Ligand code: C2E
C-alpha cells in the first residue's frame with residue numbers, strides 16, 4: 001500500500017510539472033500575442049425576448065494563434081490571471097470594445113467580461129473612464145459583466161470600487177447568476193443593474209420541472225428588484241419561448257447566433273440591424 005501511494009504521488013508530481021511547463025509556455029507566447037495583435041474580440045448578440053431584435057453584443061475574447069487557430073478563453077485567461085498579463089489583456093479588451101461599439105447604431109450596447117484578478121489589481125474605473133473618453137462611447141452603452149468570485153474578498157473595498165465604476169454611468173451585470181454560493185446575498189450587497197442567468201438553468205429547463213420553476217423564480221426576483229434579466233445559453237426555440245413567456249428581458253445563445261468573428265459581425269450589422 002505504501003508503494004502504491006508513492007507511485008501515485010510520483011505520477012501526480014510529473015503531471016504537475018507538465019502543467020506548470022505548459023503554463024509557462026503559454027505565458028511567454030501570450031505576452032507577445034498582445035503586441036502582435038493576435039487577440040481578437042468576437043461578438044455574440046443579445047436579443048430582446050419580445051421581438052428577437054438585437055439590443056447589444058457581448059465581447060468574447062479569442063487568441064488567433066498562428067499555429068493553433070482561434071484559442072478559446074478557457075485555455076489562456078486562467079494563465080493570464082496567473083501572471084500580470086490579465087491587466088494588459090483586460091485593459092485592451094475594454095478599450096477595444098468601446099472603440100468598436102461607438103461605430104454601431106446608437107441603440108446597441110456592448111458588454112465586456114471583467115476578470116476578478118484584473119479588477120483587484122488595477123484602478124478599473126480609471127481604465128473605463130479613459131476608454132470612454134478615447135472612444136466617445138456613451139457610458140450607458142457599456143456593460144461590465146462580473147462574476148461573484150469578485151465579491152468574495154474584501155467586500156468593502158470591492159463595493160467601493162464597483163461604486164466608482166457605476167458612478168461613471170456604465171451598467172453593472174452579475175454574470176453566471178445562480179452558480180455561486182450565495183448569489184442572493186451578493187445581489188443585496190451591491191446595486192447591480194442586470195443579472196445574466198447561467199446557461200445551466202436554461203439548459204435544464206428543457207427536461208426538468210424543477211429547473212423551470214427555478215428559472216421562473218429567478219426572473220420574478222430580478223423583476224422585483226427592477227433588474228434587467230438576460231438568459232444565456234438559449235439553444236432551442238422551446239427555451240426562447242418559455243423565457244419570453246416568463247418576461248425575461250433579453251436572450252443570448254446559439255439559437256440566435258454564435259459569437260461572431262469581425263467579418264461575420266460586420267455582415268450581421270449590415271443585414272440584421274435596421275437603420
Ligand atoms: P461567459 O461570460 O459565461 O460567456 C458565455 C460563454 O458561453 C461563451 O464561451 C459563449 O461562446 C458560450 N455560449 C454562448 N451561447 C451559448 C449556447 O447557446 N450554448 C453554449 N453551450 N454555450 C454558449 P467562450 O467565448 O468560450 O467564453 C468562456 C468564458 O471565458 C466566458 O464565459 C468568460 O467567463 C470568459 N471570457 C470570455 N471573454 C473574456 C474576456 O474578454 N475577458 C475575460 N476576463 N474573460 C472572458
Ligand code: CA
Pocket residue numbers: 058113145175
Ligand atoms: Ca459573460
Ligand code: CA
Pocket residue numbers: 175176196198232
Ligand atoms: Ca455567463
Ligand code: CA
Pocket residue numbers: 176
Ligand atoms: Ca461562464
